[in-house]
Amino acid sequence: MRVVRQTEHSLTVELGDLTVTMLLDGDTVMVPDCLRGPEGFAPGPGDLVDGRLPLPVRAFLVQGREGCMLIDTGAGRAWHKGLGQLGAALAEAGSGPQEVDVVALTHTHIDHLSGLVDEDGGLAFPNADRIYVATEELMAFRAEPRMIPVLPRLVPLEQGDGPLPGVVAVNAPGHSPGHMAFLVEGRLLVWGDLVHHPLQFARPEVTWKFDEDPDMARSTRAALFDRALAAGWLVAGAHLPHPGIGRLERDGAGYSFHPVTR
Numbered sequence: 018m019r020v021v022r023q024t025e026h027s028l029t030v031e032l033g034d035l036t037v038t039m040l041l042d043g044d045t046v047m048v049p050d051c052l053r054g055p056e057g058f059a060p061g062p063g064d065l066v067d068g069r070l071p072l073p074v075r076a077f078l079v080q081g082r083e084g085c086m087l088i089d090t091g092a093g094r095a096w097h098k099g100l101g102q103l104g105a106a107l108a109e110a111g112s113g114p115q116e117v118d119v120v121a122l123t124h125t126h127i128d129h130l131s132g133l134v135d136e137d138g139g140l141a142f143p144n145a146d147r148i149y150v151a152t153e154e155l156m157a158f159r160a161e162p163r164m165i166p167v168l169p170r171l172v173p174l175e176q177g178d179g180p181l182p183g184v185v186a187v188n189a190p191g192h193s194p195g196h197m198a199f200l201v202e203g204r205l206l207v208w209g210d211l212v213h214h215p216l217q218f219a220r221p222e223v224t225w226k227f228d229e230d231p232d233m234a235r236s237t238r239a240a241l242f243d244r245a246l247a248a249g250w251l252v253a254g255a256h257l258p259h260p261g262i263g264r265l266e267r268d269g270a271g272y273s274f275h276p277v278t279r
């Protein structure tokens with residue numbers, strides 16, 4: 018792995034025949050009680066910025082000779098102010114919406130699917146003829162009126178599917194029923210919302226208010242942390258601290274995250 022390009026809102030790493038680019042959709046904050054721990058748990062002052070939990074929102078672009086795949090699409094204009102900057106990050110990284118051939122969602126929450134449509138309600142990635150959504154979440158996706166223009170392009174996604182050669186879908190349920198991670202070149206796991214705040218590395222038992230099944234989210238996190246460590250995978254996530262790509266290490270009873278650098 019090597020870092021081949023870095024801008025203010027993007028970072029590109031090269032992995033064999035593919036590159037993976039982190040695209041920052043924007044930064045927001047959440048109230049501290051979004052993190053849920055055992056009796057008496059509360060995030061410490063070092064976990065907060067001005068009394069709130071920092072929450073960056075990221076998407077990832079995978080590019081190779083066989084095409085260009087976008088994993089998640091950011092919040093568009095549908096959620097917090099300051100988000101919806103994916104297009105600008107894409108331009109900064111030297112690409113554009115026309116170049117995206119395939120989109121795959123880790124799950125169908127608002128900060129991951131909303132960027133599929135532009136401000137006028139049209140297709141934000143007009144050349145993406147396949148939009149992969151986990152089978153378990155197709156109903157939720159179809160129920161979202163803003164997604165009507167996307168429906169003809171919808172493709173059900175199952176564990177083991179490869180939306181792009183060199184990319185494999187890996188089940189990671191809990192945060193949402195069909196939550197998916199994507200293993201790129203057998204070396205980098207783009208894990209969506211497995212982690213929402215860096216505190217969850219030291220304390221992986223801590224869950225997130227919007228985990229639909231907190232117990233399953235916790236056990237999936239433990240299992241994928243162990244798999245990533247055992248396999249030596251790099252990891253990337255939608256809400257990880259800058260630059261959203263790094264290495265996991267065991268650290269006492271928990272883990273720590275080490276961002277990639279040049």
Ligand SMILES: [Zn+2]
Pocket residue numbers: 126128129210255256
């Ligand atoms: Zn999210």
